[in-house]
Amino acid sequence: MTPAGLLPPLSLNGQTSTRIAVFAATPWEMRAIRSAFHPVVERTVDGMHTLVHVDRGQEYWLVQTGVGPEKARQCAARLLDHQSFSLIISTGFACALIAAGIGALLVGHELVYSGREATEPVPPIDVASEERDQLIRCLQARVPADT
Structure with missing residues (x-):
């Protein structure tokens, strides 16, 4: 283990x-x-x-959480x-609150949490960042736009 108990980067190469953590609930x-x-x-x-996965100085940590907010939490x-991240992404149905085609990639710009019972109004938190924009560019390069 490294200081503070964090895992070392997979590729150092002087960089x-x-x-970036990417969470998905279900196996599919x-x-x-x-x-x-x-x-x-x-x-x-x-x-x-x-x-x-390591790509050009970025580590993408893929984690299956299981279904439901408690398992995700x-x-x-x-x-x-055990690990710090520059960006955390929840994938799958987490962003699918609008009409979209099958296979559409939806990327949120805000994080909204309304408490466990969804009764606490909380203003959204803007998540625009360099890392988010880099991830979008990476995904756009890997996933064809017309599928």
């Missing part, structure tokens, strides 16, 4: 790597995400299976207790 969502990231290295964090908490 500082940026870590995970398969779709994994198909965009090859090759991957398997890592275990606090007993949790993760897949890590527990999984994210376990990973974040």
Whole structure:
């Protein structure tokens, strides 16, 4: 383990790597995400299976959480207790609150949390960032726009 208990980057090459966590709930969502990231290295964090892909100084950590907000919360908490990330992305049905075609890639610009019972109004948090924009460019290069 490195200082503070964090795992070392997979590729150093004199560069500082940026870590991005990508969470998906279901096996079929995970398969779709994994198909965009090859090759991957398997890592275990606090007993949790993760897949890590390294591309041009970026580490993409792919994690299947299971269905539901409690499983997602527990999984994210376990990973974040052991590793820091520049960006965290929830994929799959997390953004699908608008009409979209099958296979459409939806990328959120805001994070909204209304409490466990969805009764606490909270203003959205803007998540626009360099890392988010880099991930979008990477996905656009790997996923054809007309599929």
